[in-house]
Amino acid sequence: MIEIHVPGFFQRVFSIFLRHQKCYCKHLFSNGFPPFVEPIVFLAAIGIGLGRHIDNIAGMKYSQFVASGLVASTAMFTATFELTYGTYVRMEFENIYDSILSTPISIFDAFLGEILWAGAKGFFFSSAVLLVISLLGFVNSPFCVFAPFIGGATAVIYGALALIITSWVKDINTFNFYITGCCTPMFFLSGIILPINELPIIFQKISYFIPLTHSVNIIRSLLLGSFSYSVFYDIIFLAVFMPLCVSLAILCIKKRLIV
């Protein structure tokens, strides 16, 4: 019988990760620009404009309140774009997956690698925002160094959710419904702009099922260094939701690609 060398699981997943990282880093300046500049623009607008009309919220300045939320939302958006438009283009226009899947890489390896890449991007984006807002003086606690990890987890979850959408989208414009119709409302309902307890009761209930809400809660606690028991539930929510989303996402994309 012949001798066959098959690369190990981690090696396979990492090789996919590497491919995405290589593509991303080719345009490092233009790709790395948004997470540093976006929070500045956003906070300048809020701080100079809106902030003057609002008193302290939850014991902090309004711009500080928003700033801590941005660390999470930036991870959500970057992962969402990567696994909607990014994946769709690779799948339908560039046929990347055909070439990947004719190597020892399985569909599970390929998309796990892709979701982890989204997670890494989320980590990087969260770190960038964190850096900017700590220079602006919005961070009070050394626990903030853990915030990018929550950003990464958020990106993994939103990457997986995006992949589920991508697995049944037939036309690239359909993503508008998901991004404008789902992600933008999630942004507004997750306690970034307004504290959850000031929302109408029905939205409060909905917000509990939005992963971003929990990420925002955890990150805000880390940045301020003040923890309540609810953070514990937030962590559990993310920890349970993440593997569920990832498995479902890979199942869905497998159905789409393997015919």
Place this chain on the structure above:
Amino acid sequence: MAQIVIKAKNLSKSYNGFNSVNGIDFEVESSQCFGFLGPNGAGKTTTMKMIYCLSPITEGELKIYDMTPEKCAAKIKSIIGVVPQDNNLDPQLTVGENLVIYARFFGLPPNLYKPRIKELISFMELDKKMDSPIRELSGGMKRRLVILRALLHNPRILILDEPTTGLDPQVRHLIWEKLRELKSSGVTMLLTTHYLEEASQLCDQLVIMDKGRILMAGNPHKLVAEHLSKYVMELSLNGNLCADQFRFDRPKCYTEVYGSRCYVYSDSEQFLSLTAEEFNLESKLIRNSTLEDLFLKLTGRGLSQ
């Protein structure tokens, strides 16, 4: 006896009820070049995709070195090099990066893939393009790069789905030479092509498929010898010439007419030239019958769809 590398039994594939491959059987021996011929839509690419585990089989049995695609996909894919029908290079990466990333997918370490890339890239005469983005390559260069990519991990089985489409004659001959070399070093090859000359040059065995079934199987030269007369005269029919004139009283020949072209087959070259003289044919061509004639005879000279 040579080892059987690929064995298919009643292999079938259907896409939503449409049978693309309809119960085919074949066996490929070690270091053989095995051809799949057939008109567009015959099911050649589908068969190949089942072999390299991209497309799950619907029915039947498929074994590659005694491994089945359901159970051992990663192992099977590690020993197969694939040249797909459509180039699927990574447009975001340069030529060199494409190769490095692809080698990584096979788990090759840098000390293995670096010299390998260097050797192959100069063989394919792409060294000057190492740092070019994919979009700056010509169609033929892309094709060469895809072939090169399939060879990176020293595959034992090479799947070539129309490998030389779009290549200039020099490069095509170069690639044929390389393929022969690979074959003699023990690589088993599966080849589809629409160039019948390529098939008769390279293939030891081939099947002619149509509509998901195998019409004929065997060695190309033997098939031609068995099923066709040795010579054929090609001529175009014009006003004062009628095909029926050839059909009657000539038991030693066989005539086919397609539109205004007429093909007269015979085992005697002399007979054909006498006939040509008799009818005062000027624009005639007498040649050996080829695989192409057999292919067209089997699958019809018109478009079947």
